[in-house]
Amino acid sequence: MIRMAVDDEVLAHYSSGKEQGRLLGGPSLELIRTRVLLERFLPPPPATVLDVGGGAGVHAGWLAGRGYHVRLVDPVPVHVEQARSLPGVRAELGDARDLPALADSVDTVLLLGPLYHLTDRADRIRALTEARRVLAPGGTIAVAVISRYAPMFDGYWYGYVDDPDFVHIMMTDLGSGQHRNPRRVPQWFTTAHFHGSDELEQEMAEAGFADRRVLPVEGPLHWAPGIEARLADPDSLATLLEVLEALEGDPGVRAATAHLLGVATKQ
Numbered sequence: 001m002i003r004m005a006v007d008d009e010v011l012a013h014y015s016s017g018k019e020q021g022r023l024l025g026g027p028s029l030e031l032i033r034t035r036v037l038l039e040r041f042l043p044p045p046p047a048t049v050l051d052v053g054g055g056a057g058v059h060a061g062w063l064a065g066r067g068y069h070v071r072l073v074d075p076v077p078v079h080v081e082q083a084r085s086l087p088g089v090r091a092e093l094g095d096a097r098d099l100p101a102l103a104d105s106v107d108t109v110l111l112l113g114p115l116y117h118l119t120d121r122a123d124r125i126r127a128l129t130e131a132r133r134v135l136a137p138g139g140t141i142a143v144a145v146i147s148r149y150a151p152m153f154d155g156y157w158y159g160y161v162d163d164p165d166f167v168h169i170m171m172t173d174l175g176s177g178q179h180r181n182p183r184r185v186p187q188w189f190t191t192a193h194f195h196g197s198d199e200l201e202q203e204m205a206e207a208g209f210a211d212r213r214v215l216p217v218e219g220p221l222h223w224a225p226g227i228e229a230r231l232a233d234p235d236s237l238a239t240l241l242e243v244l245e246a247l248e249g250d251p252g253v254r255a256a257t258a259h260l261l262g263v264a265t266k267q
Contacts (some may be wrong), residue, residue, distance in 0.1 A: 006075045009181075010117050013190035017078045027231035029218045029240075030259060034112070034144070035062065036241060039265045041140055047107035050134060052096045052127075057083030064088030068108075073100060076204035096127035109135055109171035112144040119178060119193045121203070128207035135266040141209060143262040144217070148177040148194035150258045157223045160188065186251060197255035200262045201265040209264035215248045216257035 005020045023031040038059070042049075045067030051060040054072040056079050064070045064087060072083045073094025083091035094100050096114035109131040119123045155161040161170065165183060173179050177194040184190075201214045202209050221227060221240060230236040247253055254260070 003187065007117065007191050009184065009191050011076065012184075014055075014076045015078055017082060019079070020058065020082055023058050023106045027228045029222055029227060029231060031058070032231065032237070033217050033241070033244060034059070034259075036259065037217070037261050037263070038063075038110075038142060043107050043140060048105075048112060050099070050107045050129065050131075051104045051110045051112070051136070051164075052094070052099065053111060054083065054091075055079045055113060057086045057089050057091065059110060059112060060091075061086035071101070077244050078121050087106065092154075094121070097123060097130060099130045099134050102116040104136045104163075107136055107139050108136055109139070109141045111141065113145060115145050115200075115203075116192045117190075119191065124193070124203055125206055128203060128209070131232055132208055132266050137266055139266050141262075141264050141266070143200065143203075143204065143264075145195040145200050145260050145262070147216075147255045147257050148173050148196055149255050150194065151179070151188075153223050153256075153258075185266060191198055195260060197251065197260075199237045200260055204262055204264050208266075210267045212262065213264045214254065214260055216244070216254050217259040217261050218257050219244050222258045 015084055046069055049063055051070060051072040053074055054060045055074055057072055059130050060070045060072045060083060070089050072089055072091040075093060075095055080091045080093055083089055088154050096111065111127065111131055114127055117125050118127055133140040135141065151170045155166055155170050160166040166188060169181065169188065173194050177196060179189060181188045181190055204212045205216045221244065230240055
């Protein structure tokens with residue numbers, strides 16, 4: 001059995017409890033588009049969902065409200081406490097590499113955060129293999145990762161590249177995806193692994209998943225000027241979502257995004 005081992009820097013990053021408000025504090029393309037994709041690929045309610053590394057329950061609470069049976073596990077105590085306050089969500093401490101669920105017992109597994117912080121590939125494969133173990137045959141997995149090109153776009157959009165320390169971080173990210181923030185600048189994230197455009201598909205294949213697809217979540221529109229105002233306008237939002245769907249099949253632009261979402265099934 002694996003003991004939960006959360007990097008001290010990662011734990012400090014999340015222990016403030018602010019992650020809950022990151023997606024709910026205003027119009028969020030990441031949140032909107034993730035939900036659009038989940039609606040497309042998840043089985044209908046009342047399917048069972050295991051939300052692994054589900055944080056404060058932003059997705060779990062939404063799914064429970066739609067009639068899903070949702071269980072959330074997360075290694076950060078404050079996240080579990082926050083998620084427990086949500087109607088219809090069972091929340092407990094847990095590790096993505098050693099899930100507290102029986103084999104073949106759930107219809108869907110969400111891994112919408114753990115692979116960020118499993119910096120060793122072997123740990124990521126173990127988390128994916130655990131997800132496959134608990135999925136029922138025919139079940140669906142949805143896995144979110146951060147694109148290794150995201151810091152480059154952030155760096156030029158927000159001007160972080162004017163700091164030589166950030167340039168070093170950015171270039172390391174582009175080369176290996178191994179992200180470190182020794183100065184702990186809040187805007188520069190925390191210890192993580194950022195995926196290349198084909199890396200997630202390869203990891204899902206190694207874990208034994210079939211029908212694999214990897215899609216951009218926000219695409220390059222994450223950095224579009226005035227994007228929040230467009231998200232708040234129903235007509236603009238509808239057009240924006242059509243554009244992103246049109247981009248999904250082009251591998252040339254797939255990694256030009258902040259997040260990638262992998263979906264696959266257990267045969």
